[in-house]
Amino acid sequence: MNRVVSIGALLLAVLGWAAPARAVIGTLDQVPSATLLLPYFEVDLANSQGVNTLLSINNASASAVVAQIVVYGDLSVPTAAFNLYLTGYDVQTISMRDILNGVLPQTSGAGGACSGVPLLPPSPVPPGFAAHMLAAHTGQASAFLGNLCAGRNVGDGIARGYVVVNTLNDCTLLFPGDPGYFVSGGLGLASNQNVLWGDYFYVNPGQNFAQGSPLVHIEAAPGVGIDASFGTYTADPETSTAGEYTFFGRYVAWTAADNREPLATNFAVRFLNGGAFSGGTDLIVWRDSKVNQTPFTCPALLGARPPWYPLGQEAIVIFDEQENPHIAPTIPIAPQPPFMGIIAFGAEAQRAAVDGPTLPVPFTFGWIYLNLNTTNAVAGANPPEDPAAAQAYVEAVHDAEGRFSLGYSAIQLDSATNALHTAPGGI
Numbered sequence: 001m002n003r004v005v006s007i008g009a010l011l012l013a014v015l016g017w018a019a020p021a022r023a024v025i026g027t028l029d030q031v032p033s034a035t036l037l038l039p040y041f042e043v044d045l046a047n048s049q050g051v052n053t054l055l056s057i058n059n060a061s062a063s064a065v066v067a068q069i070v071v072y073g074d075l076s077v078p079t080a081a082f083n084l085y086l087t088g089y090d091v092q093t094i095s096m097r098d099i100l101n102g103v104l105p106q107t108s109g110a111g112g113a114c115s116g117v118p119l120l121p122p123s124p125v126p127p128g129f130a131a132h133m134l135a136a137h138t139g140q141a142s143a144f145l146g147n148l149c150a151g152r153n154v155g156d157g158i159a160r161g162y163v164v165v166n167t168l169n170d171c172t173l174l175f176p177g178d179p180g181y182f183v184s185g186g187l188g189l190a191s192n193q194n195v196l197w198g199d200y201f202y203v204n205p206g207q208n209f210a211q212g213s214p215l216v217h218i219e220a221a222p223g224v225g226i227d228a229s230f231g232t233y234t235a236d237p238e239t240s241t242a243g244e245y246t247f248f249g250r251y252v253a254w255t256a257a258d259n260r261e262p263l264a265t266n267f268a269v270r271f272l273n274g275g276a277f278s279g280g281t282d283l284i285v286w287r288d289s290k291v292n293q294t295p296f297t298c299p300a301l302l303g304a305r306p307p308w309y310p311l312g313q314e315a316i317v318i319f320d321e322q323e324n325p326h327i328a329p330t331i332p333i334a335p336q337p338p339f340m341g342i343i344a345f346g347a348e349a350q351r352a353a354v355d356g357p358t359l360p361v362p363f364t365f366g367w368i369y370l371n372l373n374t375t376n377a378v379a380g381a382n383p384p385e386d387p388a389a390a391q392a393y394v395e396a397v398h399d400a401e402g403r404f405s406l407g408y409s410a411i412q413l414d415s416a417t418n419a420l421h422t423a424p425g426g427i
Contacts, residue, residue, distance in 0.1 A: 025221050025236045025261045026415035032060035032195050034186075034220035035247065035260055038163035039286035039393045040074075040349040041096045042202070045134060046157040049206035053096040055215065057165055059086040061195040066114060066168040068190075070175060071099065071133075073150030074160040075306055076293040076348040078175040079136040080129075082121035083114065083168065100137060100159050102130030114171030137161050141298045148295035149305075152347060162286055162349040165215075167193040177251040177292045182258040184240065185222065192220035192259055202397075202407070211397050211407035216286075218247050220259045238417045243384035245391065245416045250290050254383050262416035263288075263391040267370045269410035271354040272398050274364040279399025281354040284407070285345045286393045287311055287372060289334070290379035302338040302346070308378040310346025311390070312336035315371040315423040320363035325424070332388065334376040345372065351397075369424050370394060370410070389419035 036057065044050025059065050064087045071080040080099070084092055085107045094105055102125050114120060132144035137160055139153025151160060166176065172189045174181050186192030201212040221236035239246055239259045246252070247260035271281040289308045296305045303310070312335075316328035330341035344352040344359035354368070355361045361368075372392040381387040394410035414420040 025219065025238050026417040028216065028263065028409075028412060029219070030197070030214050030217055031219065032197050033217040034167045034190075034192050034194050034196065035218040036165040036196050036198050037216035037218060037286065037393065038165075038200050039216060039395065040162055040284045040351060041160065041200075042351065043097045043100055043137075043159040044157065045100070045138070045159055047206065048097075049204075051158070051202060051204045053200060053202055054093060055096070055163065055198060055200040056091055056093045057084065057086065057196060057198045058091045059089055059195055060197055061193070062088040063195075064088060064090075065193055065195055066120075066171055067196060068166050068168050068172065069094070070164045070166070072162050072164070072348070073136055074162070074347045074349040075149075075151045075296075075300055075309060076289055076291070077136070077145070077150035077295050078177070079133060079142075079145075079150050079161070081173050081175055083171045083173075085114070085120050096159075096163075100130070100133045102133065120171065134159065139299060142295075145295040147298075149298040149300060150295055152300045153298075160349065165196060165198070167191045167196060176248055176258075182248060182252050184255070184257040184259060186220060186259065188257075190258070192222065194219050208403060209399065209405040211405045213395060213407050213409060216263070216393050218260050218263070221261065222259060245383040245385060245389055245419075247391070249383050250288070250292050250379065263393050264412035264414055265371065265373045265389055265391055265416050265419040266413035267372070267392070267394040267410040268367060268413060269370065269394055269396045270367045271361065271396070272365055273355050273361075276400045277398055278401055279405070282397045282399075283344075283352050283354060283359070283368075283410075284350075284395040284397060285352065285372075286349050287345060287347070288391045289348055290376050290382055290390060302343070303335045306378075308334045308376050310334070310336050310338070310343045311348075311372075311376075312341065312374045313345065313371060314373045314388075314421060315369065316342060316344075317369040317423050318361050318363065318366060319369070319424075320366040324363075326362050332374050334374050334378070336374075345392075371420065371423055373419055373421060386416075386419055388421060389416050391416040 041053035135142040136150040198215040203210040248258035273280040314332040318326040397407040
């Protein structure tokens with residue numbers, strides 16, 4: 001009997017009739033999802049041979065899907081949105097350098113899938129779009145934003161930000177924070193189709209290195225709880241109950257209408273700053289300000305603009321390889337006073353060098369415990385289930401001998417569905 005069942009299941013899989021991959025809500029699985037997150041991008045605008053960020057968006061389904069790409073500044077202001085049509089098992093590669101220069105990828109409009117538009121996104125882009133993107137992502141005032149800002153002006157000519165990709169029921173140029181974008185059950189403009197997967201790369205031709213990782217895959221539920229009857233979906237209370245922490249909670253007034261699982265809040269990550277790893281370790285960190293941020297008066301200013309910037313954190317503990325801890329100064333509120341602690345991760349999206357000016361460490365090798373939870377007076381007592389919880393994502397990038405580089409996600413120690421508010425050993 002068991003053998004017959006196994007052979008039957010194998011035949012179903014070979015014929016493409018197997019159920020979608022099962023996943024655990026609140027655990028970041030590399031499975032097809034309704035939302036993808038590129039946690040940070042950077043583009044060297046002054047040097048065509050400098051750093052660029054590439055990402056791919058893939059459709060795991062045999063059915064076509066509409067995906068929306070939303071670009072944000074590093075302080076969480078949306079700067080652009082466009083739609084792509086992915087046929088079954090399709091893949092689309094995107095260069096952020098092209099996007100910032102006003103060159104958008106184009107796909108077929110599928111002969112009417114999006115109100116009869118023959119190409120997605122429609123061509124050409126609006127006049128001034130490239131100037132807007134270049135300004136918005138280097139902390140300059142943009143006419144498209146009412147001469148306001150979307151991010152930090154670091155002053156190095158590097159454009160920064162992050163990207164979110166959502167499955168859609170129909171094309172739209174609205175942002176995720178706009179009314180009607182999310183309706184519980186995937187009945188708004190955004191759908192709950194868990195069919196997207198992808199990856200991203202930082203490439204630097206001038207320095208002969210590249211790093212790559214999977215995009216962050218964020219599942220929608222209901223939509224992943226398929227049972228043995230191949231068709232009955234059940235809601236997950238973590239992503240369908242008002243007051244719970246969901247990925248887009250700040251955009252839906254914490255009603256869980258987005259149905260997306262949140263990320264983690266506590267992480268463990270290695271650092272290597274010597275020997276063969278002469279280039280040291282950088283941390284790529286995305287954080288949730290828990291605020292639906294609008295354009296703000298230029299420039300970004302610590303403790304003032306945006307009013308939650310910089311974000312604090314509950315704990316940063318740095319260990320050497322003999323388990324000796326060093327507790328970094330930090331406070332768990334936003335905005336964190338600039339003179340009271342480390343501000344390595346004050347923005348929503350950033351790259352921070354371990355033992356750099358914003359993240360000094362006393363050891364050459366070791367690991368860092370990051371508890372990135374924080375309260376935020378601007379966000380209010382949200383999310384209601386745990387106002388001190390703050391989802392995040394962390395990745396490590398190691399450079400060796402000026403020739404080799406690798407990147408990987410940090411170890412996630414919890415989920416924002418049940419955030420930890422401690423440090424190792426009760427520190």
